[in-house]
Amino acid sequence: MDLLTRSDLRTLLAEHDGPRVSIFMPTRRGGAEQDPIRFRNLLNQAEKKLVACGMRSPDARDLLAPLQTAQEEIDFWSNQSDGLAAFAARDYHGIYRLPCSFAEEVNVGGLFLAIPLLPMMRGGGRFFVLALSQNHVRLFQGTKFTISEVELTGVPKNIEEAMRNHDRDEVLTFHSRRTSSGGWGAIFSGQGVGIDDAKDDLLRYFRQIDRGLHAILKEERVPLVVAAVEYLHPIYRQANTYAHLEEQCIPGNPDRISSQVLHDRAWSIVQPKFQAEQTKALAKYQQVASKGKATDDAMKTIQAAYRGELECLFVASNRSLWGYVSKGSDQITMHDHPEATDENLSNFAAVHTLRHGNMVHALPSEEMPSGACLAGIYHLPPPKHSGKHN
Numbered sequence: 001m002d003l004l005t006r007s008d009l010r011t012l013l014a015e016h017d018g019p020r021v022s023i024f025m026p027t028r029r030g031g032a033e034q035d036p037i038r039f040r041n042l043l044n045q046a047e048k049k050l051v052a053c054g055m056r057s058p059d060a061r062d063l064l065a066p067l068q069t070a071q072e073e074i075d076f077w078s079n080q081s082d083g084l085a086a087f088a089a090r091d092y093h094g095i096y097r098l099p100c101s102f103a104e105e106v107n108v109g110g111l112f113l114a115i116p117l118l119p120m121m122r123g124g125g126r127f128f129v130l131a132l133s134q135n136h137v138r139l140f141q142g143t144k145f146t147i148s149e150v151e152l153t154g155v156p157k158n159i160e161e162a163m164r165n166h167d168r169d170e171v172l173t174f175h176s177r178r179t180s181s182g183g184w185g186a187i188f189s190g191q192g193v194g195i196d197d198a199k200d201d202l203l204r205y206f207r208q209i210d211r212g213l214h215a216i217l218k219e220e221r222v223p224l225v226v227a228a229v230e231y232l233h234p235i236y237r238q239a240n241t242y243a244h245l246e247e248q249c250i251p252g253n254p255d256r257i258s259s260q261v262l263h264d265r266a267w268s269i270v271q272p273k274f275q276a277e278q279t280k281a282l283a284k285y286q287q288v289a290s291k292g293k294a295t296d297d298a299m300k301t302i303q304a305a306y307r308g309e310l311e312c313l314f315v316a317s318n319r320s321l322w323g324y325v326s327k328g329s330d331q332i333t334m335h336d337h338p339e340a341t342d343e344n345l346s347n348f349a350a351v352h353t354l355r356h357g358n359m360v361h362a363l364p365s366e367e368m369p370s371g372a373c374l375a376g377i378y379h380l381p382p383p384k385h386s387g388k389h390n
Contacts, residue, residue: 005219008096019063019089020110021046021050021088022085023046023106024084025039027083029148039086047060063090081099083098118315118360128220130225144267163201223273225248227257281377282314285312294377301374302332302345305376310377311377312360312377314372322336322339325343
């Protein structure tokens with residue numbers, strides 16, 4: 001699956017039965033001979049970690065079997081993007097081909113590992129580009145460094161198909177002509193009914209596209225940038241129902257623009273917004289920290305995340321805290337080095353912050369407030385009780 005939707009993210013953040021396995025690895029577009037070998041090695045690592053946590057080896061293999069079966073499909077490795085994320089629990093499994101490269105990692109714990117996915121969420125730089133012409137419709141998913149095409153279903157391939165799909169009982173006013181390249185081009189020369197009718201046809205075309213995109217974008221909250229010749233922008237805006245369509249568009253015929261150029265032009269549009277969110281959050285942290293409304297104490301941050309008291313959490317993307325949280329409480333035990341049954345507590349804080357619908361920013365250590373591993377801004381002044389720790 002190439003597209004990781006908000007619905008998928010909610011599933012990954014939800015409670016599941018028993019231990020959860022998270023596997024991340026970089027992949028090469030179009031596939032590489034060593035990729036399936038590396039993935040099998042990571043599955044073997046996952047099995048060993050499950051056994052170390054107390055699971056019987058046959059049960060561990062059964063839990064991982066759906067991932068093994070999925071990667072054995074004939075076209076699986078030939079359709080890779082920049083990174084692969086795989087998840088398995090007793091009641092859930094999923095593999096995602098994502099436009100984001102990952103370091104190799106195998107995690108077994110009580111939660112799926114969410115921190116590597118933060119760049120795929122709002123605030124981490126994820127966006128969509130709709131490349132739109134009368135001859136082609138393409139949707140791309142991008143991050144700061146990558147872009148990949150999303151497979152479309154329920155969306156007309158071009159205006160000709162849209163007109164064929166239009167209500168046959170309605171009189172159509174599709175005024176078009178064949179171009180020298182064999183494609184379709186609407187007639188906009190002159191004045192009067194012909195122009196209005198052609199615009200009506202384009203509006204019908206774009207409304208069909210918008211309806212088809214709804215199934216993909218209905219739960220998204222990330223920017224959508226349209227790439228199209230300039231006269232199409234206001235018509236598509238009239239048809240659009242997606243709440244996060246960017247005002248600024250990419251002008252020109254996208255059929256003649258490479259995906260990398262689309263990425264670069266789209267990123268220049270959305271990057272200031274992403275950067276502004278992070279910069280604003282860091283500035284707010286500095287403003288409120290001296291008033292007791294923020295913390296860089298790891299224990300307090302984890303407890304506040306668990307209770308939903310954080311408006312915003314900052315996580316060092318290249319560091320982790322290890323230990324465990326007593327079931328049904330926020331009592332925390334921390335270790336200097338990970339033990340077999342330990343949880344990644346940085347991930348624990350991130351998952352619970354996201355479950356409560358609040359923001360998480362993953363930053364390099366050098367950009368973290370006070371250089372801490374975890375830090376957060378409270379919704380309200382911090383609670384007066386200190387809590388009890390082991």
